[in-house]
Amino acid sequence: MRRDQFLKSALALAACGALPMSADAAGVLKMMIPANPGGGWDTTGRALGRSLLDARAADNVQYENKGGAAGVIGLAQFVNQAKGDPNALMMMGAVMLGGIITGKPPVQLNQATPIARLTSEYNVFVVPSSSPFRTMKDVVAQLRADPASVKWGGGSRGSTEHIAACMLARNVGVDPRKVNYIAFRGGGEATAAILGGNVTVGGSGYSEFADHIASGKMRPLAVTSQKRLSGIAIPTMKELGYDVILGNWRGVYAAPGISADDRSNLTQAVMAATKTKAWSEALSKNGWTPAVATGKEFEDFVEYEFSSLRAIMYLSGMV
Incomplete structure (x- = not known):
């Protein structure tokens, strides 16, 4: 044979x-x-x-x-x-x-x-525990007031978290081209930037942030799923009033x-x-x-x- x-x-x-x-x-x-x-x-x-x-x-x-x-x-x-x-x-x-x-x-x-x-999984947006932003609505208010002041961190340009940030901007009346997105070459670099306060909001698959969320080092704001993730108490963008649903x-x-x-x-x-x-x-x-x-x-x-x-x-x- x-x-x-x-x-x-x-x-x-x-x-x-x-x-x-x-x-x-x-x-x-x-x-x-x-x-x-x-x-x-x-x-x-x-x-x-x-x-x-x-x-x-x-x-x-x-x-x-x-x-x-x-x-x-x-x-x-x-x-x-x-x-x-x-x-x-x-x-x-x-x-x-x-x-x-x-x-x-x-x-x-x-x-x-x-x-x-x-x-398949969905993106979750997080901030470091020291962030003054408590909710996604706080982030949106700042985004509307001064788009450049909100630094979004995640994977490479064109990643799902980048697209989701642009979708959110468009959804709340902000020119998506004004989204201040900082791309990183890998999840490790992005996570370090978020924990270090070098970006305002970080985005990635839930699995990449799960340990930091559980330890309290990151505060989850919203997830881009149609409905809440099973067993995870993070609101969806949709339930917060933002038409942003995007899978990865x-x-x-x-x-x-x-x-x-x-x-x-x-x-x-x-x-x-x-x-x-x-x-x-x-x-x-x-x-x-x-x-x-x-x-x-x-x-x-x-x-x-x-x-x-x-x-x-x-x-x-x-x-």
Whole structure:
């Protein structure tokens, strides 16, 4: 039996717990994380890596962080260096789509191979505990009075928290082009800036701020979900009177130029990982909503997201 046929069969058995994957069958997977350590992509990528090991769909997982430009720098390196590699994966998500729309880079996402959407979560806006702003209404009042005085901190330009800040500005009658947004290369840098009082308001996925909120170092103001997050007492932007609902999803792509069998094998490996105890624990710990989609469903979703984000960013004055 050919190695790729064996791997495909073994992965299917491993997914239902019928067969431990051997090191020879699984091998080493290389995970490109196109962001600096400490952010959402880093957390998700490493959780996926642990789950691939738990599923015995890999013998070892090697990680590389390459932050900048909303993941586009990491995307460019991945496309140029991993071509044809059946053991390479790259984290991505809504933030990367926003970066591609605003940056118009020469390397495009469709040069890589879509594998799966994994999770969805919503942005939460926070202030440091020492902030004089107690509520989002306080922030909005200051935004209306002097937009430049409100420094919004988060991921790269075009990130979901950047888009949400512009949506809020437009919603309350402020020119979105006046939003004073400060972009950071990774979640760790953004968190340090928020805790240090170097930005007025910070935004990111709830999982990135959860520990600091629990410790009292950050005060949550609002979340961009349709309804309140389960078990978390943070008001939504909608219930506060602001029409700002925006989700942040994450997924994984494979290298350009791999075969159909290689794509199938990697998809089965990722699906096996999402059925493990390690992945279930990661979902619970980080407050992620499972949003698994593969194949054409995932491809169509990404295409729709590009169109939707372009419209939102245009209306928000970002493009």
